[in-house]
């Protein structure tokens with residue numbers, strides 16, 4: 001979110017949208033205009049999101065898995081998240097940018113949570129932060145919001161505590177489990193969250209939660225009733241290896257295209273087809289002749305290494 005112009009020199013055509021503000025999210029929710037959110041982790045993915053005209057970018061701690069190759073979101077550090085979020089900020093100017101607080105960056109105390117939340121704003125230029133869970137997380141959210149940092153909640157399947165939740169599976173599938181997810185949502189709203197992500201919750205339960213809240217909700221595997229939707233960039237572009245979750249719709253198969261492009265490059269280098277004459281630079285024949293003639297003397301004089 002800024003008043004910087006788009007970058008027409010980037011080459012691609014930009015979807016012309018105004019800066020997205022917190023007030024705009026509230027307006028969109030009230031009018032039923034869906035909010036589009038996608039994750040991004042670096043300058044190229046942020047630039048794609050910018051040019052595609054999304055409303056919000058989440059610099060997700062899913063970077064631990066999709067960018068850094070870990071098998072969960074737990075290992076990523078604050079410093080790594082700040083580096084990724086700074087690159088995203090340089091690539092996107094109109095979407096509202098949310099930095100995801102990594103595991104271990106907010107649980108211990110309000111003071112630590114506030115300090116790390118402020119790093120996303122001061123060092124990376126994010127507009128807001130996100131943290132996972134209800135309970136103590138609602139207290140941390142309250143402290144962060146009171147310190148002037150807009151904060152987003154995240155309920156249902158919270159990957160940072162996935163093992164305690166029985167793995168990466170849908171949450172809130174019994175009346176009491178659903179009531180507990182709803183309770184988390186209300187506590188986070190009362191704590192001052194400007195929005196809440198609802199992940200992997202039955203659509204009918206999401207509908208009941210959305211009815212109880214006045215702030216914008218963003219769903220992922222939570223059905224169509226939320227004010228907006230979020231997907232992981234690598235999932236929606238088909239950039240990941242292996243199986244994806246049921247809620248993922250791949251809109252492209254870029255991993256296959258990338259493998260095929262790099263394999264073709266490798267084959268052409270090996271066969272001598274690349275580089276061709278059209279990929280090289282020329283020199284005037286007279287200049288080349290003069291170089292050739294002067295070469296023995298120049299080498300002898302130690303002027304050519």
Ligand code: KIV
Pocket residue numbers: 039058059060061062063100154197199220230232
């Ligand atoms: O880290 C992430 O990508 C997320 C989304 C799945 C909501 O938290």
